[in-house]
Amino acid sequence: MPTDKNTSSKGTPEQSELIASLKKFIRTHGEGYLRDPNVSSIGIARRRGDGDQEGGIALQFTVDRKAQPEELEALGTRKLPESVVVNGVEVPTEVLERSYEPQFRVLAETESSARAKRLDPALPGVSVGHVRATAGTIGCVVFDRHDGTPYVLSNWHVLHGADGELGEDVVQPGRADDPHTDRNRLGRVERSHLGFAGDCAIATVEDRRFDPDIFELGVAPEELGEPEIGDTVVKSGRTTGVTHGVVRSPFKLAQINYPGAGPRSVLCFEIGVDPDNPPRDGEISLPGDSGSAWMFKNPDGRPGRVLAGLHFAGERPEDPDEHALACFPLMVFEELGITLRPPVPEAVEVLEGYNPNFLGTRVAVPRADPRIRHDLFLLGDTEVIPYTHFSLALSGSRRFPHWVAWNIDGGGLKKLSRRGIPFSKDPRIPDEVQVGNELYKANRLDRGHIARRADLLWGGLSEAGKANTDSFFYTNITPQMEDFNQSSQNGLWGRLEDAVFADTEVDDLRVSVFAGPVFQDDDRVYRGVRVPREYWKVIAFREHGGLRATAFLLTQNLDQLEALELDEFRVYQVALSEVEERCRLRFPADLHEAEAITVPETLAERAPLGNPSEIRWG
Numbered sequence: 001m002p003t004d005k006n007t008s009s010k011g012t013p014e015q016s017e018l019i020a021s022l023k024k025f026i027r028t029h030g031e032g033y034l035r036d037p038n039v040s041s042i043g044i045a046r047r048r049g050d051g052d053q054e055g056g057i058a059l060q061f062t063v064d065r066k067a068q069p070e071e072l073e074a075l076g077t078r079k080l081p082e083s084v085v086v087n088g089v090e091v092p093t094e095v096l097e098r099s100y101e102p103q104f105r106v107l108a109e110t111e112s113s114a115r116a117k118r119l120d121p122a123l124p125g126v127s128v129g130h131v132r133a134t135a136g137t138i139g140c141v142v143f144d145r146h147d148g149t150p151y152v153l154s155n156w157h158v159l160h161g162a163d164g165e166l167g168e169d170v171v172q173p174g175r176a177d178d179p180h181t182d183r184n185r186l187g188r189v190e191r192s193h194l195g196f197a198g199d200c201a202i203a204t205v206e207d208r209r210f211d212p213d214i215f216e217l218g219v220a221p222e223e224l225g226e227p228e229i230g231d232t233v234v235k236s237g238r239t240t241g242v243t244h245g246v247v248r249s250p251f252k253l254a255q256i257n258y259p260g261a262g263p264r265s266v267l268c269f270e271i272g273v274d275p276d277n278p279p280r281d282g283e284i285s286l287p288g289d290s291g292s293a294w295m296f297k298n299p300d301g302r303p304g305r306v307l308a309g310l311h312f313a314g315e316r317p318e319d320p321d322e323h324a325l326a327c328f329p330l331m332v333f334e335e336l337g338i339t340l341r342p343p344v345p346e347a348v349e350v351l352e353g354y355n356p357n358f359l360g361t362r363v364a365v366p367r368a369d370p371r372i373r374h375d376l377f378l379l380g381d382t383e384v385i386p387y388t389h390f391s392l393a394l395s396g397s398r399r400f401p402h403w404v405a406w407n408i409d410g411g412g413l414k415k416l417s418r419r420g421i422p423f424s425k426d427p428r429i430p431d432e433v434q435v436g437n438e439l440y441k442a443n444r445l446d447r448g449h450i451a452r453r454a455d456l457l458w459g460g461l462s463e464a465g466k467a468n469t470d471s472f473f474y475t476n477i478t479p480q481m482e483d484f485n486q487s488s489q490n491g492l493w494g495r496l497e498d499a500v501f502a503d504t505e506v507d508d509l510r511v512s513v514f515a516g517p518v519f520q521d522d523d524r525v526y527r528g529v530r531v532p533r534e535y536w537k538v539i540a541f542r543e544h545g546g547l548r549a550t551a552f553l554l555t556q557n558l559d560q561l562e563a564l565e566l567d568e569f570r571v572y573q574v575a576l577s578e579v580e581e582r583c584r585l586r587f588p589a590d591l592h593e594a595e596a597i598t599v600p601e602t603l604a605e606r607a608p609l610g611n612p613s614e615i616r617w618g
Contacts, residue, residue: 018057019044021086023251025059027267030253034265038063038077040099043252043270046229048094059084059091060249062098098321100254100313102157102199102290115215115238116177118184122208124293125215125236127173128154130164130189131181135174136290137238139310140221140340141212142202142333147460148342149414150210151190151202153332154291155312159201160192162260170203174238176288194264197335198327199256199312206415214293214303216242221307221340224329225296226250227269232297233308237289244277245284245294245324247308254325256313267331269309271324285314285324294326307340342461353386354405354512359542363512365391365405366585372402377433385429385475388467389458390451392475395519398530399435400478403516403585406451410501410509412458416468423447426473434474439529448480450515455497478517479531493535493554493571499612500539507542514538518553518582536579540591549594550616551576552609570608573615575599 022044030042045060061080069079083092115126122128122138129135136158142151152170159170171184178184187204194200212220217236227233231247249270257263271294273284285292292311298304309326333339356364365384368376376383377394384391390406425434440447449471456467470476500511517532524531533555540549553574576587576595597616609615 015057018086018089018091019250021089022057022059022091025084025086026251026253031265033061033080034253034255036077038065038067039080039255040064041252041254043249043254044229045094045249045270047092048096057091059093060252061093061095062254063095064097064099066095066097096321098319098323099316100256100325101316102155102256102258102313115241116173118173118178120208121211122152122172122186122205123211123213123215124152124220125217125238127177127238127288128152128158128186128203128291129171129174129176130159130161131169131171131175131185132163133158133161133174134176135238135288137236137288137292137311138172139291139293140214140307141205141210142336142338142340143342144461145337145339147462149461150205150342151338152186152205152210153200153202153293153310153336153338155199155310156192156194156201157199157258157312158291159203160189160194162258164189166190166192172208191336193332193335194258194261194266196265196267197331198268198310199264199266200310200327200332200336202336202338209417214295217295217303219295219303219305221293221295222305223307223340224333225306225308226328226330227308231308232274232301233271233294234297234303235285235289235292235294235311237285237292237311239286239288240279240281240283243279243284244274244297245271246274248272248323252325254313266312266325266327268312268325268327271309271326273322282322284322285311289314289324294324352388353384353391354389355407358407358512359510359540359547360508361542361547361590362588363540363547363590364588365393366403366514366580366587368393368402369584369586372584376402377429379428385426387470387473387476388463389456390467390470390476392450392516394429394433394475396433398517398519398532399433400519400532401450401475401516402519402583403514404450404476405512405514406455408455408497408511408513409458410506410511413454414457414461414464416457416464418453418468418472421469421472423472423474423477426475429475435477435479435529436474439479439527439531445479445531447474447477450476450478450517451513452497455513478535479529480535493537493552495612496537496539496552496571496615499615500541503612503615504541504543504548507545511539511541513540514587516583534582536574536583538576538579538587538591540594547590547594548596549576549591550597551579551595553579553582572608573597573599 033042041062047056047058124138124140127135128138139153142153170186171181172186185207187206192201214236227247227250234244294308296304296306296308307329311326313325377396379385392401392404453471457464515537518534535554537552551574553572
């Protein structure tokens, strides 16, 4: 909601009431006046020639061309009223020759070259744009009102445009400043709007860090404000850098012609040149500044932390009157569902682990058969230990999980950094039941996630962030060779989950996965720990309404661990019953019924998988 912006009131109570009535008049009748092809806006302003603090209020019309009465018919326009009556008060009108255009054309970069370069972290006040657009400006960093996802805010015509679509790439800097868009990806267009509420859009920040402080202003907006006549403001834009202005029309309905999208009426306010801080070259904004955040200035003249508006348009090149238009922040934030501060996550009392009903058909976790049930570690009175988006059962003797079960929401996955998250032991579980970093020092063993970290990063931002952290508990970690664990090295094992999305039509993009080590009596002891040499994985999903499931086995030879001469590992597609026998587990009947393929009974009769295209999904 609007908030105090550290400026004094600019009018009497009667004048404030009149302005409120005029705003209602413009909302109700403004579109009718804009149907006149010569009228470019209708707004509130002080009568020209009056002092800044004592002039009367007028209803101001701007037109593309002022004409004599005898010329009106030829122009297809009509005479505008000399006054209007609002709530019994006669308000004079004035007519100015002025028109507007969105500032998406880009001029050559001159002095502020840093604004047109790739920056990490990205920050407001620098170049950005849709991958096929020219360039505009990042206004500020905002957050999803519901889940706290961070976004950058700019204009529709900067991040989306008439030729763009939601979900397409956004680059920083914009293409006009660096044509190498393949290396400048910032994220993707998430939401946008062009119309009454504003010219606005948000994009995700996926391939970059971000800093909320505006370039060369050094402040980040913390509150939303509402402009009044005479308020002083400042912005930091891609083309003209830091410029100062004064609000001269606090409420205006302007008609802007957007190439490819046609004329649109946008509620906004108008900013003129601040005579105490005139811009260099006389320009408070130029093409490329679109999307800049106008910030209210404090009484001491410094930039404040209250957002005044989102810059989106200015005068046409032939118009000598220097001015800028900005969208109202409250309307933009309501339309896009964003906030300046992320919602505070509620304290998590109970961890939401693996969800057996995630696929719409109940798929329960595996059960330990009587031969190993005594080996299960109990957390309280349960053998199933929950984490965010995954659960597991821990072997008390081997100190690794018997199984891990997790859910993947392919439509809600987020890209979060793993930087700074340490591997650690679960404080709920005694240290002696967990294998820590003592096993992984100075060798080629990789601390391998059973539940793959990237699979767990879905849901709200705080929820995904907690899953990111939870995945690094040693209870979810087993010793695996780097060659097969790291999908960046083309390890097939790390790409099985990706393959199901690539090669099948997964209902609702939802998958459930079970995986773990195969414990064998002759597993080699290394540093006091029996190191598993085989792993298993079962992938379940729905396709065209039917449940599908398939199982995999990975074998590796660790005999030459210390010599670092390792035999290759192999991935096989196997029967679910084989995993059960090797691991002494029992999967629910629904999964057995969902197996749509048959495989030879022994590994010797099968060929290992060479790449994901060889997988049979049913």
